Amino acid sequence: MNRKLLLIDKPLLYALMFLAALSLAVLYSASAKDASVTVQHFLRIVLGFGVLIGFAQMRPELLERIAPWIFGVGLVLLIAVLGVGSISKGAQRWLGLGPLRFQPSEIMKLGVPLMLAWYLARGGLPPSWLRIGVALLVTAVPAAMIAKQPDLGTALLVAASGLFVLFLAGLPKRLMLIAVVAVAAAAPVLWSHMHDYQRNRVLTLFDPEADPLGTGYHTIQSMIALGSGGFYGKGWLNSSQAHLEYLPESSTDFIFAVLGEEFGLIGILLVITLYGFIAGRALLIAFYAQDSFTRLLAGGLALGFFLQFFVNIGMVAGILPVVGVPLPMMSYGGSSILSLMAGFGMLISIQTHRKIVEL
Amino acid sequence: MLNIPIKDYLRETRIFNARLAVTGIIVAVLSVLLLLRLVYLTIIDYRHYATLSQANRVKPLPLAPARGLILDRNGAVLAQNFPVYTLDIVPEQVDNMADLLAELKKLVRVTDTDKKNFDKQLSERPKFEYMTLRSYLNEEEAARIAVRLPFLNGAELRARLQRHYPQGGLAVHALGYVSRISEQDLERIDKSAYRGMQHIGKLGLEFMYEDLLFGRLGFEKVETNAHGRALRTLERIAPAAGKNLYLNLDAKAQAVAEQALGKRRGAVVAIEPSTGAVLAFASTPTYDANAFVNGIEPAAYRALLDDPDKPLINRALNGQYAPGSTIKAFLGLADLEAGSGIDMNRQVFCTGSYNLPGSAHQFRDWKKGGHGAVTLHDAMVQSCDVYFYRLAVALGPERIKNFLAPFGFGRATGVDLPAESSGLLPSLEWKAARGLRWYPGDTVAAGIGQGSVLVTPMQLAAGMGTIANRGVRMKPLLLRGYEDPRTKERTESPATPAQEVPINDKRHWDKLFENLMDVVHTNRGTAYRIGYNAPYHIAGKTGTAQVKTIAQGARYDERGTPERLRDHALFVAFAPVEAPKVAVAVIVENGGHGSSVAAPIARKVLDQLILGGPADPKQAPAPRPTPAAAPEDDE
Numbered sequence: 001m002n003r004k005l006l007l008i009d010k011p012l013l014y015a016l017m018f019l020a021a022l023s024l025a026v027l028y029s030a031s032a033k034d035a036s037v038t039v040q041h042f043l044r045i046v047l048g049f050g051v052l053i054g055f056a057q058m059r060p061e062l063l064e065r066i067a068p069w070i071f072g073v074g075l076v077l078l079i080a081v082l083g084v085g086s087i088s089k090g091a092q093r094w095l096g097l098g099p100l101r102f103q104p105s106e107i108m109k110l111g112v113p114l115m116l117a118w119y120l121a122r123g124g125l126p127p128s129w130l131r132i133g134v135a136l137l138v139t140a141v142p143a144a145m146i147a148k149q150p151d152l153g154t155a156l157l158v159a160a161s162g163l164f165v166l167f168l169a170g171l172p173k174r175l176m177l178i179a180v181v182a183v184a185a186a187a188p189v190l191w192s193h194m195h196d197y198q199r200n201r202v203l204t205l206f207d208p209e210a211d212p213l214g215t216g217y218h219t220i221q222s223m224i225a226l227g228s229g230g231f232y233g234k235g236w237l238n239s240s241q242a243h244l245e246y247l248p249e250s251s252t253d254f255i256f257a258v259l260g261e262e263f264g265l266i267g268i269l270l271v272i273t274l275y276g277f278i279a280g281r282a283l284l285i286a287f288y289a290q291d292s293f294t295r296l297l298a299g300g301l302a303l304g305f306f307l308q309f310f311v312n313i314g315m316v317a318g319i320l321p322v323v324g325v326p327l328p329m330m331s332y333g334g335s336s337i338l339s340l341m342a343g344f345g346m347l348i349s350i351q352t353h354r355k356i357v358e359l
Numbered sequence: 360m361l362n363i364p365i366k367d368y369l370r371e372t373r374i375f376n377a378r379l380a381v382t383g384i385i386v387a388v389l390s391v392l393l394l395l396r397l398v399y400l401t402i403i404d405y406r407h408y409a410t411l412s413q414a415n416r417v418k419p420l421p422l423a424p425a426r427g428l429i430l431d432r433n434g435a436v437l438a439q440n441f442p443v444y445t446l447d448i449v450p451e452q453v454d455n456m457a458d459l460l461a462e463l464k465k466l467v468r469v470t471d472t473d474k475k476n477f478d479k480q481l482s483e484r485p486k487f488e489y490m491t492l493r494s495y496l497n498e499e500e501a502a503r504i505a506v507r508l509p510f511l512n513g514a515e516l517r518a519r520l521q522r523h524y525p526q527g528g529l530a531v532h533a534l535g536y537v538s539r540i541s542e543q544d545l546e547r548i549d550k551s552a553y554r555g556m557q558h559i560g561k562l563g564l565e566f567m568y569e570d571l572l573f574g575r576l577g578f579e580k581v582e583t584n585a586h587g588r589a590l591r592t593l594e595r596i597a598p599a600a601g602k603n604l605y606l607n608l609d610a611k612a613q614a615v616a617e618q619a620l621g622k623r624r625g626a627v628v629a630i631e632p633s634t635g636a637v638l639a640f641a642s643t644p645t646y647d648a649n650a651f652v653n654g655i656e657p658a659a660y661r662a663l664l665d666d667p668d669k670p671l672i673n674r675a676l677n678g679q680y681a682p683g684s685t686i687k688a689f690l691g692l693a694d695l696e697a698g699s700g701i702d703m704n705r706q707v708f709c710t711g712s713y714n715l716p717g718s719a720h721q722f723r724d725w726k727k728g729g730h731g732a733v734t735l736h737d738a739m740v741q742s743c744d745v746y747f748y749r750l751a752v753a754l755g756p757e758r759i760k761n762f763l764a765p766f767g768f769g770r771a772t773g774v775d776l777p778a779e780s781s782g783l784l785p786s787l788e789w790k791a792a793r794g795l796r797w798y799p800g801d802t803v804a805a806g807i808g809q810g811s812v813l814v815t816p817m818q819l820a821a822g823m824g825t826i827a828n829r830g831v832r833m834k835p836l837l838l839r840g841y842e843d844p845r846t847k848e849r850t851e852s853p854a855t856p857a858q859e860v861p862i863n864d865k866r867h868w869d870k871l872f873e874n875l876m877d878v879v880h881t882n883r884g885t886a887y888r889i890g891y892n893a894p895y896h897i898a899g900k901t902g903t904a905q906v907k908t909i910a911q912g913a914r915y916d917e918r919g920t921p922e923r924l925r926d927h928a929l930f931v932a933f934a935p936v937e938a939p940k941v942a943v944a945v946i947v948e949n950g951g952h953g954s955s956v957a958a959p960i961a962r963k964v965l966d967q968l969i970l971g972g973p974a975d976p977k978q979a980p981a982p983r984p985t986p987a988a989a990p991e992d993d994e
Contacts (some may be wrong), residue, residue: 226406
């Protein structure tokens with residue numbers, strides 16, 4: 001058993017720190033050299049690493065015990081946000097707690113996989129039909145509430161993290177086949193219940209030029225930013241798309257476009273390699289984990305992380321619809337970084353608290 | 360912790376690892392797809408997006424070049440640029456819009472239309488742009504605003520150069536004018552070269568030398584943000600001002616010509632025979648080109664169109680007239696050259712009319728009772744029609760046409776003006792092509808410049824210049840040269856010979872000169888009234904072109920004929936005979952006689968061009984040429 005003073009997974013930590021450093025450089029440029037934004041991001045990262053180290057020291061058994069509680073608190077806060085949350089940009093996502101404002105939906109990114117890992121591990125793998133049903137409900141309720149805010153991006157991530165855990169737990173293939181058919185059948189119904197802006201975003205994906213100044217604008221401008229960066233990029237602080245305000249949300253959801261414009265394909269490869277390494281490392285931790293709870297949790301978190309950066313970059317590159325999914329670590333925004341770092345803290349905890357020697 | 364049976368544990372591990380492997384593969388495949396997409400964007404589509412990015416960022420703002428001036432041969436300004444002022448407002452710099460507008464209204468007149476246009480701009484355009492409140496402020500209004508400007512935050516007085524013709528309608532048919540760019544203009548010009556420009560040369564020299572006058576648009580490449588606000592100037596390409604044109608035209612002679620024509624409809628063209636330089640180019644009535652610069656008022660335009668005198672017609676270039684007896688100047692040479700046709704020593708007895716053999720139709724002479732026995736010399740001096748009827752019949756239509764063609768008749772002279780008319784030099788083929796027969800009578804009429812033959816004043820002047828230049832026809836040119844206003848580098852237009860009249864015997868020129876001089880300087884000459892007191896020798900020929908067909912047996916009665924059906928008065932001349940400096944053609948529509956109406960106008964223009972002003976009456980007239988004695992022998 002490891003008896004070090006500080007339990008940490010060095011490759012993961014270094015990769016995250018490298019990413020954090022890069023994010024500061026890009027954000028400084030993307031925010032039009034706004035030092036206060038950059039400093040605030042830096043403070044959040046520092047706080048995030050604190051949270052990460054904190055969770056890393058926590059034994060997985062404790063995590064398992066508090067898992068339902070975290071989910072429960074998250075759910076209560078989600079209900080609260082629908083009742084009294086503040087509105088920003090047409091969406092009710094924020095909950096103020098004194099001077100702090102945060103998005104409870106971010107808690108659910110961890111709460112749902114925690115809850116499902118705990119619940120499914122208790123029943124043994126593969127899960128029974130009853131447990132599958134309950135698990136789906138546990139996933140669907142918070143996802144639906146988040147979608148109602150409306151925050152489609154986070155809702156999709158939360159729903160996906162639940163489904164990932166279910167999949168890893170051994171969801172029967174028959175059921176998955178039925179689900180695929182059901183989704184295909186339900187798509188028109190879902191379509192009719194979507195907000196207009198959500199529908200437009202999906203349509204825009206197929207033809208961004210159809211409405212270049214409306215819904216297609218984000219995609220066109222981000223593709224211009226990426227494409228005009230070329231191989232070497234325009235150089236740090238030289239993103240004309242961001243500085244001349246052509247690129248919207250340049251320091252939040254579309255920060256990857258700024259990275260691409262300033263650092264070119266080289267910068268893109270570097271960042272994607274880092275993300276790939278982190279996702280791979282997380283999957284490896286899941287592979288090395290030694291009981292069902294930690295395996296399912298690690299796998300769910302790893303896939304959730306992958307999905308988030310894949311959807312964000314896919315959206316910036318114009319191959320996925322514009323949904324509000326921030327780029328992990330890079331995008332400016334507090335709640336997102338904290339939930340991300342907490343997740344990695346849990347992963348490191350799983351990695352460093354293995355009990356059984358390799359078989 | 361591990362209280363589950365080992366069998367279950369292994370099963371769970373197997374299930375989980377299998378699922379993890381599947382997700383691992385999916386993650387890897389999706390990552391590769393994402394990477395391929397990014398490589399595609401940044402490498403394959405790089406050029407496309409780089410261009411879009413640049414287009415996003417950089418906006419070229421056109422900088423208008425100053426249009427070249429047009430000056431006469433002595434440097435008198437005929438077309439210039441005049442500053443006009445526009446009162447603009449930049450709304451974001453205004454403290455209180457209502458106060459500012461109230462203040463401005465006290466200083467200048469702002470109509471409701473102005474206000475409406477301004478409000479429209481205000482609601483449609485970004486607040487940092489210039490919005491026009493009033494255009495075309497006069498000097499006084501501009502001055503009133505300028506003084507108060509420091510107290511009028513957000514208001515700006517902006518000057519723009521506008522074309523101005525300081526001499527009004529002078530030489531308007533040569534100069535043309537600039538006016539607003541129209542839809543038709545946009546179809547023929549390079550739109551990018553005229554971005555932001557409002558005016559373009561429409562007619563005359565302004566049209567012909569548009570490329571020289573316009574110069575080249577400059578650009579200010581400014582970086583703009585997504586809202587269109589200019590942030591900084593990246594690059595400035597200064598506009599290249601248009602070239603200043605120096606004309607061959609003599610503004611004083613032009614004015615003399617236009618004044619001499621007065622209210623009559625007519626044209627005067629004067630050229631320098633040795634170079635083809637166009638010294639005067641008048642067509643009356645004229646009109647003020649300044650009215651067209653900013654788009655003429657519909658009512659004013661209507662009035663010009665409806666004017667029975669048709670001031671918009673360029674008579675010097677597009678007026679096509681029967682040359683009348685002026686053609687005798689040219690046919691006289693044909694007579695000398697042909698020799699075989701009618702022997703030049705031979706006399707023709709003029710009875711006052713001519714009949715084709717076997718025809719009862721009488722071709723009358725202008726002089727009742729005839730001129731008696733006339734030689735070619737007499738026939739030219741007195742403008743005997745019967746002599747030239749016989750000459751024309753003897754030459755035949757083909758020889759007449761072939762002889763006149765090298766003088767430039769029947770085709771455009773190539774003067775540097777747009778849309779020149781070609782006149783008409785009829786031939787047998789020309790008539791046949793229109794299904795018309797060539798009657799022997801057509802040939803007879805051709806002898807005195809009647810019938811189908813048509814000439815423009817430009818052609819007549821060029822033809823007379825060809826005689827004066829002893830057969831070498833020069834291409835007429837209005838443009839003397841142009842100058843780059845910055846470098847002062849001057850480019851001259853070269854005088855270019857267009858054609859040479861083939862001639863058997865060079866001495867025939869001397870004979871022709873003598874005959875034409877006697878038209879003006881001998882007391883029997885039809886233009887003696889302008890020659891008797893001339894301090895230099897003029898060679899000329901009068902002409903009176905019939906507009907109305909006179910019935911057989913009837914006489915033309917000038918007073919009894921409505922003005923519009925009266926004869927056109929013509930006169931062609933060159934001077935001084937010894938070293939010709941000016942060839943001139945004058946046409947006065949329905950003016951009556953060439954000798955009494957057209958010739959005095961020509962004399963005034965010649966005086967101006969040769970003497971620099973009206974002849975001093977006290978100055979001794981040029982000595983009379985020796986009276987035409989018995990025609991000399993060929994040798």
